[in-house]
Amino acid sequence: MGADSSPYPKADRATRAEPTSVKIGLNRWIGNGHFGVIAGPCAVENEKQLMQTAISVSKSGATALRGGAFKPRTSPYSFQGLGEEGLKLLAKARTETGLPIVTEVLDPRDVTLVAEYADVLQIGSRSTQNYPLLREVAKTHKPILLKRGMSMTVDEWLFSAEYILDQGNGNVILCERGIRTFDHSLRHTLDLAVVPLLKEKTHLPVIVDPSHGTGKASLVPAMSKASMAAGADGLMIEVHPNPSQALSDAEQAITLEVFSSLMSELGLRK
Amino acid sequence: MGADSSPYPKADRATRAEPTSVKIGLNRWIGNGHFGVIAGPCAVENEKQLMQTAISVSKSGATALRGGAFKPRTSPYSFQGLGEEGLKLLAKARTETGLPIVTEVLDPRDVTLVAEYADVLQIGSRSTQNYPLLREVAKTHKPILLKRGMSMTVDEWLFSAEYILDQGNGNVILCERGIRTFDHSLRHTLDLAVVPLLKEKTHLPVIVDPSHGTGKASLVPAMSKASMAAGADGLMIEVHPNPSQALSDAEQAITLEVFSSLMSELGLRK
């Protein structure tokens, strides 16, 4: 099928002769042969936590640093993130380590602010069909990390990517992070088969978040290896110096040491 | 359990001695014994379509008029709604019929505009965990119709209501509209048991949208009656003068005549 007849002609694989690689920061890439690992804490909590994590994951070979400053929380009474203070800490960590910054934006009115600090704007799973936000982040022309919604089909996901591409921003990375199913043995059901399926449907890079995808730290290494074997272009992993003390998602963050070993096992340790 | 120990203390039933009724427009109510029916087209398409529908559903006994001016569409290439022009047509229909207006807002930056025209602000199923939007609509102190997300648990839904209540706006109506399940015999699975369950958990009124909930016009009358029997405080129904010509959701809209008969069968025809 040619791209002309595709329902999402700009995301469709038929559009481009070769897979897209997205430039992250000054000299790093994800896609088309570049395997990238985005690592860091769920939420930026304080300078010490962030710097310690950034320095360590950088040494272990991470491609970029993740950390949430604006956190979408199910309860209005949960910790909502440090906001701009968190962004400043992320920028400081970039200065310290050279790691590009990936962070989430929730509100179209915050896009300009977040884009001042971030190298990659993350659209979280609750925002993947927030079309005003998709249009707004697209306009920054920064790379966009587009997570899959918790009950989003593959086609709906590509339509959301199309909203960004249609604004002239082709720097979209898709991120599988688990879906909601009947089985609550784990937090979500990591849907790895979408990796090779997306490779058939789109030219965009696809990475996997085994931390949210399983919700269980002990499974992250095995599912990271499985993601790579399935053909993913990268990983997004929650790493925390002291997971049991994390302000959010404590169950699923791996330690600095486990991350370091995992990077070696994946053959990514520099 | 007292409200103090509830995870959503303001939405919790223990907070209030009696169920909440929400005032819609000048002199209509939903909740605590007031059964309300919100009817109208999925999208405002043009003046003729809207006026014809408004006059007819008003005669049939509808409580309020629904109609989308800002439409969240899966594809960027689908009809996205008439925007402010649609809001003006809705206001005109209100003038004509006296029906209060219920319409969706998608973008926090549009809230002030939409609130100028609408009597009730609708939060659609893609926006139910859009927390910046929830906070923004809350501040208008207008009634908020909070649809359930497609894969939202009952507790997550009450947390989203709590975001609104926590801003000092207690005028929240919950609307069940079907969830995503494995069975695609119908567009969604209408989860009617949440009606009596919510009555145990919260003081807020609960209505049902059998149009989205089934996606099939022929089932809307039966499921409207079932909703009432289950204890719902009202209904939200898609009605179109000529469903097969509708610009969106053509499969699920009922005709003006079917709506009129249904209102009689429900004992709501004035």
Add this chain to the structure above:
Amino acid sequence: MGADSSPYPKADRATRAEPTSVKIGLNRWIGNGHFGVIAGPCAVENEKQLMQTAISVSKSGATALRGGAFKPRTSPYSFQGLGEEGLKLLAKARTETGLPIVTEVLDPRDVTLVAEYADVLQIGSRSTQNYPLLREVAKTHKPILLKRGMSMTVDEWLFSAEYILDQGNGNVILCERGIRTFDHSLRHTLDLAVVPLLKEKTHLPVIVDPSHGTGKASLVPAMSKASMAAGADGLMIEVHPNPSQALSDAEQAITLEVFSSLMSELGLRK
């Protein structure tokens, strides 16, 4: 569509001019205008429990008595039912009250035995795609109560009915009992919209089990009324003299008194 081109030609509505009614016992019917209520305990536990329940639900206007003698239990270490002793108690309850007996059969090798005692053979939700069992129960020419499987589509359900009809046994009653979805607020998601949907697709009667469908006794009355309003041909309800002492499904059984009141509210009290 004519029945000839239907994938399940014998179950298809186009096959018969009028809806099927199934004769239960000597002089009771379910379907085509006959609303039937099958009530009783999840499991037959002992004579006293069963007789007390049977006499009470009979007075309240029940159509038939349910009770499990062979129980499919997730764990091999749970109570598996009284077996033939349970069947004998059911037969005794029939003699006492005149109520026809509905009981489950799990094993094709038990069909002859169970059919000696039962008026209706129940196929439980774990057995709805147990095709050897379906063929075997069909051959008894007794009425078959065919529950929906926990993750069964409407079409798959009608195919399972077709297995029975294709053996020349047209006495099939379909029973919606809740499906598995992401939301575990309740034990299952009761899918009431299948009632009017099935009325369009098949001539077979459709009843609803709000006890398994919700897993919560306090919701059973509301969902019973909703089922009737949706057009169901009957109900299957778990009733126990002392639910908190029940050997299985204690959370979802209603008391004899609640059942009596419910039958009055449904207009079914004789």
Add this chain to the structure above:
Amino acid sequence: MGADSSPYPKADRATRAEPTSVKIGLNRWIGNGHFGVIAGPCAVENEKQLMQTAISVSKSGATALRGGAFKPRTSPYSFQGLGEEGLKLLAKARTETGLPIVTEVLDPRDVTLVAEYADVLQIGSRSTQNYPLLREVAKTHKPILLKRGMSMTVDEWLFSAEYILDQGNGNVILCERGIRTFDHSLRHTLDLAVVPLLKEKTHLPVIVDPSHGTGKASLVPAMSKASMAAGADGLMIEVHPNPSQALSDAEQAITLEVFSSLMSELGLRK
């Protein structure tokens, strides 16, 4: 947690010091370091198809031959398998190639017959909570391949394994084959994270069926590699000399050539 307090004490990992390996045929093993690949057609169709497949997959390094003689089909009008004739062809293929035979049994009354021919008895996804069948196959003391049900939780699956273990048969291999979820982009959602999760919970070997798990032949190689990387003890793969002509599951079978290449890529080609 010790096995004593486990709900499934015989399947629980705490029961055994080391992982179980299951002997397949005379001198092959699955589990505890032995990676096994079970390959063959969905259904035995005729001698030529089966022999050609058996000889080819044997050369490619398969551990065992699969092939269905008794097929559980959604429709009573679909091809139901060759029955005993199919079993005889499987036995002939074993004589020819030395490959042990894995085949499904549906009916407790067929267990003795099937066990005469088969080396491994397969319990399909529709039968995983067919407890009479589980008890019957257990008594043969043959290895049992226990597929996961389409909407079965991990705990329910281990309870089904416990039914077999509790009969004194410890030769159980668990097989993940995809679950039912809202997303129908693929036939099922392959739940690979259960592989490392099961490794934490049980000593039993776990294999993966990427053919049913995805329903799409082009994804089978990638998901086979991912399964191995996730820590699975083996694979079950549908292979057909001419997939487009297959009598069932034509979409998901890979060719003899693709299987051969895949075995090389997995490092399993002898």
